[in-house]
Amino acid sequence: MTARIGVVTFPGSLDDRDAARAVRIAGAEAVPLWHDDADLHGVDAVVLPGGFSYGDYLRCGAIARFAPVMETIAAGARDGLPVLGICNGFQILCEAHLLPGALTRNQHLHFRNRDQWLRVESAGTAWTNAFQAGQEVLVPVKNGEGCYVADERTLDELEATGRVVARYLHGNPNGSLRDIAGITNEAGNVVGLMPHPEHAVEALTGPSLDGLGFFTSILKHLAGAPA
Amino acid sequence: MPRVVVDVMLKPEILDPQGQAVANALPRLGVTDVSSVRIGRRIEIEFAGQPDLDRAREIADKLLANPVIEDFSITVVDAADVQESHP
Numbered sequence: 001m002t003a004r005i006g007v008v009t010f011p012g013s014l015d016d017r018d019a020a021r022a023v024r025i026a027g028a029e030a031v032p033l034w035h036d037d038a039d040l041h042g043v044d045a046v047v048l049p050g051g052f053s054y055g056d057y058l059r060c061g062a063i064a065r066f067a068p069v070m071e072t073i074a075a076g077a078r079d080g081l082p083v084l085g086i087c088n089g090f091q092i093l094c095e096a097h098l099l100p101g102a103l104t105r106n107q108h109l110h111f112r113n114r115d116q117w118l119r120v121e122s123a124g125t126a127w128t129n130a131f132q133a134g135q136e137v138l139v140p141v142k143n144g145e146g147c148y149v150a151d152e153r154t155l156d157e158l159e160a161t162g163r164v165v166a167r168y169l170h171g172n173p174n175g176s177l178r179d180i181a182g183i184t185n186e187a188g189n190v191v192g193l194m195p196h197p198e199h200a201v202e203a204l205t206g207p208s209l210d211g212l213g214f215f216t217s218i219l220k221h222l223a224g225a226p227a
Numbered sequence: 228m229p230r231v232v233v234d235v236m237l238k239p240e241i242l243d244p245q246g247q248a249v250a251n252a253l254p255r256l257g258v259t260d261v262s263s264v265r266i267g268r269r270i271e272i273e274f275a276g277q278p279d280l281d282r283a284r285e286i287a288d289k290l291l292a293n294p295v296i297e298d299f300s301i302t303v304v305d306a307a308d309v310q311e312s313h314p
Contacts, residue, residue, distance in 0.1 A: 058291070062290060062293065063290075100295075101295060102295045105244055105245065109245065149241060149242075150295070175244075
């Protein structure tokens with residue numbers, strides 16, 4: 001049976017179509033989900049795409065967190081529903097307290113848009129099991145508020161429990177503490193990633209095909225591979 | 228009608244690059260005796276009836292501020308008198 005991956009569209013989402021395309025290229029069915037509809041329509045996993053939900057008003061992700069669809073996703077995530085938040089999606093997951101820490105204004109105040117090398121630190125999540133731990137991948141990064149912050153105790157705990165999923169290599173684009181580009185929750189089903197793997201799934205438009213691994217990982221996970 | 232004012236500030240240990248950028252611009256105005264600038268946000272709330280401070284605190288804690296990185300304080304501002312309240 002084909003896996004069904006939901007991709008949420010909020011007002012101001014930007015990369016929902018690209019995320020859905022990446023899901024299809026990976027071999028799954030992309031199911032559009034709408035912010036105002038609390039029904040997840042039986043999807044097996046959810047992607048919260050990049051963009052500027054609700055115009056980034058107040059704080060990035062702060063208003064999207066209260067969208068009807070998010071209440072269902074948050075409850076599902078606590079029960080093991082795999083959720084990948086990319087860029088704005090990562091911000092929403094932090095605002096919803098499904099992931100620790102917060103994403104703040106880039107330290108240098110500039111929007112950064114470039115192809116970025118990352119090291120996948122943990123292959124033990126639902127969204128990274130197609131990689132080898134330590135594998136270096138190239139995917140676009142584009143954010144103005146991607147500086148990951150958390151208190152020292154939280155950072156130490158993330159490191160000690162293998163919950164740093166990806167780290168920036170060859171230059172930190174936004175000042176994120178400990179070069180953190182992505183993290184996961186304790187169970188490994190919720191992953192937040194600042195860079196955009198959905199933009200690196202086709203040779204025509206991406207700097208590599210490395211991003212596809214995040215989407216094939218979820219298929220592997222849903223097919224029963226150990227996360 | 229009294230207003231509830233919520234002031235949101237980044238916690239002291241969180242870097243404030245906007246504040247730093249402003250501080251770095253001050254010498255261009257000839258100001259050299261400012262050692263720190265931090266930027267926050269002021270939100271004014273008007274209730275339909277009497278201000279409900281408990282409700283205001285809930286709004287501030289859940290939406291207006293992100294307690295992971297920000298602190299807030301709540302003040303009721305009336306035409307003349309000002310009372311202070313803290314979370």
